[in-house]
Amino acid sequence: MENKDIIVVQRILAGEKKAFAELVDRHKDKGMTLAIRMLRNREESEEALQDAFVRAFKALPRFEWKSSFSTWFYRIVYNVCATRLSQRGEDLHVALDHVEEETGTDLTAEEPRPDEQLLSDEFQSIVRSEIEALPALYSSICTLFFVQEMSYDQIVDVTGLPLATVKVRLFRGRTMLRLAVRRRLGVGTVKDA
Numbered sequence: 001m002e003n004k005d006i007i008v009v010q011r012i013l014a015g016e017k018k019a020f021a022e023l024v025d026r027h028k029d030k031g032m033t034l035a036i037r038m039l040r041n042r043e044e045s046e047e048a049l050q051d052a053f054v055r056a057f058k059a060l061p062r063f064e065w066k067s068s069f070s071t072w073f074y075r076i077v078y079n080v081c082a083t084r085l086s087q088r089g090e091d092l093h094v095a096l097d098h099v100e101e102e103t104g105t106d107l108t109a110e111e112p113r114p115d116e117q118l119l120s121d122e123f124q125s126i127v128r129s130e131i132e133a134l135p136a137l138y139s140s141i142c143t144l145f146f147v148q149e150m151s152y153d154q155i156v157d158v159t160g161l162p163l164a165t166v167k168v169r170l171f172r173g174r175t176m177l178r179l180a181v182r183r184r185l186g187v188g189t190v191k192d193a
Contacts, residue, residue: 030147
């Protein structure tokens with residue numbers, strides 16, 4: 001897919017401005033998913049996504065291909081949403097407290113990772129619903145990792161956060177997600193919290 005983005009961007013930069021619609025079609029759904037997870041308001045998310053596409057179009061001549069177009073674009077979406085959260089008085093970049101308590105970033109070996117459990121449409125629906133219910137601080141990172149299947153490095157590129165912060169937020173988000181899904185399915189007890 002990235003090769004298609006390269007070709008489309010080259011066409012746009014060569015003067016075929018209408019080709020931008022292809023990038024919009026290709027990236028609007030994932031961009032909207034991220035915006036909704038962060039802003040939790042469909043109308044505001046639509047406005048943020050539209051703003052992100054406008055910013056991307058204007059900045060396209062300065063795009064340096066240091067990352068994929070999708071990673072670059074999702075960073076724009078992330079930044080637009082973070083700015084809107086800040087304007088609402090919500091801070092997405094809360095300082096980490098006691099990072100040392102989070103020495104590992106993986107779940108214990110006997111417990112499958114949530115992304116490995118995505119076996120059925122019903123379970124996917126539950127997981128997506130519970131990701132939406134997470135605080136924006138963790139929902140955005142979980143969306144990028146589980147829904148958009150980005151690597152740690154790609155998430156670092158999108159969010160501008162240090163790798164350690166991404167890992168800690170993903171760890172905490174996974175923990176909250178695992179407990180929420182268990183509660184919803186009636187599996188296990190809350191003593192794990």
